Amino acid sequence: xxxxxxxxxxxxxxxxxxxxxxxxxxxxxxxxxxxxxxxxxxxxxxxxxxxxxxxxxxxxxxxxxxxxxxxxxxxxxxxxxxxxxxxxxxxxxxxxxxxxxxxxxxxx
Numbered sequence: 001x002x003x004x005x006x007x008x009x010x011x012x013x014x015x016x017x018x019x020x021x022x023x024x025x026x027x028x029x030x031x032x033x034x035x036x037x038x039x040x041x042x043x044x045x046x047x048x049x050x051x052x053x054x055x056x057x058x059x060x061x062x063x064x065x066x067x068x069x070x071x072x073x074x075x076x077x078x079x080x081x082x083x084x085x086x087x088x089x090x091x092x093x094x095x096x097x098x099x100x101x102x103x104x105x106x107x108x
Contacts, residue, residue, distance in 0.1 A: 002083040002106045003028075004046040006091075010076035016067050017042040023059050025051040049103060057099035064091050 008016050017030035021044055030044040049056055068076055078091035084105045089098055 004083055004102060004106055005081040006044040006046065007041065007079040007081070008044065008077070009041045009079075010071075011040055011074045012067075012071060012076075013040045013042040016076070016078075017044040019067060020044050020060070020063055021046075023056065023063060025049055025056050025059075046106065049106060053103040054096070054100050057096050057103055060099055060103075061091070061094070061096055068092075 006017075006020060008020075010016075014030070014032050020026070021028050021030060026046055027048040027050075028044055028046040030042050032042050064078055079088050080091055080094065080099070080102055081088050082102045082105065089102070091099075
């Protein structure tokens, strides 16, 4: 089964990863890698989804927008790794369709 890795960088990254994994229909875990020079990061691994991928893609996008809005002035970057192609997309620039395509890889 494919896994999707979501890298979150910025202040509050572990809490953001928890929030991502609390979205109904997503299952997975996260870890906080060893910190380098004050950089705060977390890597969430989504191992399963339940429900429609398009609806989950919208919820992921909404999660990102709400988290970004609730932490104004703070750098917060989220990168999604496509397990099929190895490509990385920045969630800030990703469309619902792009997120949906990546989620389809683990719903097979």
